[in-house]
Amino acid sequence: MKNIYKILIAFIGVLAVSCNADDVDNRPVIEAGTAPVLLTPKSDFSIVLTGDTGNDIATTVTWNKATYTGTQTIVNYTIEIAKAGTNFASPATVSNTTALSKEVTVAELNSAVLNGGFTPYQENDVDIRVKSVVGATGLPQYSNSFTIKVTPYAAWDNWGMIGSATPNGWNDPDTDLNYDLATKKYSYVGPLVVGEIKFRLNDDWTTNYGDDGNDKKLDAGGANIPVPVAGNYTVIVDIANKEYTITENK
Template structure:
């Protein structure tokens, strides 16, 4: 009899707790996604490394809506290579406001992080992700396509000279940079002639090879190329050394 009485009390407590919980429980459901309104579709950005701290643009959107009790909505501005359906997307910025000013440096970093190359105009897709709680109940805004020309986060070294694709004319033939080896490289055509390495398409900082012995000297002699062909050049500007191999 005592056991039956105890079970009855226990059941009543469970029912009471459930009733209280059902009264307090608020169900939140997505109602309307944010609408990205700025920047405009097709806006062209050409980033300048010397203006990294200046505001590049202000992203603006109409607020996302959720049915239920009022709660804070978080927003992430996402960027991805155009046409990839936001695979390998990167987060430009996070806020709880309906607008966000982003600097040249921040937007440039996002361009590189989502896999776009520096120094050439490319298309990127932008959208706003809204959510409440710890990433729950997500909605995505419309997508806006922009054109971006980024600068590299590393020094901009290039080749110039009669042996290179552009000859002695600007711009230089840019060298690729490896984050793993910290070295620069070029693979492509060279013709019989000569070349030098220079920084930022200017003669202020340039390297040649006075002894033609694969070591670099500031302002050194032009480096000769004997015959036309496809070559790979690898450069270590820290060690002041390079290799050149005909493929």
């Protein structure tokens, strides 16, 4: 009886392997065919983006269909941009779709350009292309690219630093703080002299922060923040959480 069971188990195992092999052999194979072809916008496209037109259509990106051989499945398309001449080493995504065109709003294009590391209020050369994949990530194909010109606007508040310790003293203009999209914080790296500083919005005193307790907490209209030693500093300002740090760079 035991031998019969052993033979039966062995037979089932062989049958299972055989069926799996047949499944593999008969499984439909999908292979890349032709890449999408980007049609618009072309290299003569240029636009200056402004915040008050965020819902307007900046451009319509259109392309020809990518093809894949084998059993057809959904093809997803991603509109990508990158700094001109970088061969899309660090692309930023504009939008995803299964269609063959996409109306891109001013706000969408501006966000993608900023995420791509482009400079606000300056004309930038931007490479644009379309990537196709089968399903979520399979068999990527890339279209041709065009180089367009885009002038983005800053999608964050304009905070600056002013005071006797800053390069411009108490005089206008403020020393601008740089904004980090990833951390949502503002920063300054550079020289400070012995003196005081405050942070203010839009080069104006209407909204300004100091520190009443010298506890690294920002207070609206608070006391001037002392800088007791001259040197090269990194200043980090977290407006959302009303905190800041001032660290001397050794």
